[in-house]
Amino acid sequence: MHELTVAENIINIVATEAGKAGSDMVSEVCLEIGLLAGIEYEALDFALEVLAPGTVMDSAAITIEKPGAAAKCNNCGCEFSFETFMGSCPDCGSADLAIVRGNELRVKSITI
């Protein structure tokens, strides 16, 4: 749903960073988008296909790293991975949890 906004932001960031390096075209873009980031990967692929032509990403190969979800218990300190539902700590049952992986929504690197 919001993937078009995200795709626009990606292209803007890539254009800015490529510009800093003195380039107006990139050959590769590596994204890091975690499973909890709220992104539908296929919708993002589609949005980038629509928006990339004529931009710095026109001929860029795009790779997406997809970190899985993990949380740390603030009570007992254990870390555990999960799929969608964080719920409570599998060791001590505490609900005081912090997400430590899976929320990533980053442009990781570009190749020029």
Add this chain to the structure above:
Amino acid sequence: MCDTCGCGDTNEHSHGHDHDHLHDHDHSHEGQVTIPVGRDILDMNNRLAERTRGYFEARNIYAINIMSSPGSGKTTFLERTLMELKGDKNFFVIEGDQQTRRDADRISATGVPVVQVNTGSACHLDAGMVNRAVKDLNPENGSVLLIENVGNLICPAMFDLGEMSRIVMMSVTEGEDKPLKYPGMFRTSNLCIINKTDLLPYVDYKVENAVENGLKVNGRLKFLEVSALTGAGMEEWYKWLLANTG
């Protein structure tokens, strides 16, 4: 073109020329350089949200982002809250809708200052929209700012507006499994308001099942049951509001 899903019959990114590659790619790629970037894709939104949050903190304003599906009763909930608490607290309201001033007119009738934000083709409020609306509204020091987001259980969850708390509302006509279907929204919220409890006798909805589903997604989520129509349960919400806003 729609900002979010790309539907529509215009293409803003057509530039009237094609992009054929006039050179071949037989050359080697040894000259290529990979540059680490590490920038958050919503960086601009998040920075602006932090600026707005700093403004709120400096002026002791407590901002709450209220999200739900369309039609779960956010505006009715706000109307009753404002009518019953406006003597105790200074309130200001930002109304987010894709189109119309209808909700702002309803809030305005309570006598509370309100700014309507029409998001046009976007399905959520973002930090820029709220930052501009706050400048228009100029909320007083020590006030409570209630931000009614666009009715949508997906996109608004991604966009930090600079708020101190997030509330997700679900109504009993929507089904107990909303938290499981839309975990992002429930994972990022502090409080879940279950509205329209006056309809419980007529629908197949068990509050305890909805709460159990909510806790699977976010074990720290708090729940309150209200009927904004009849006023049942609103006292608990007022206690929460007054306790959190000082």
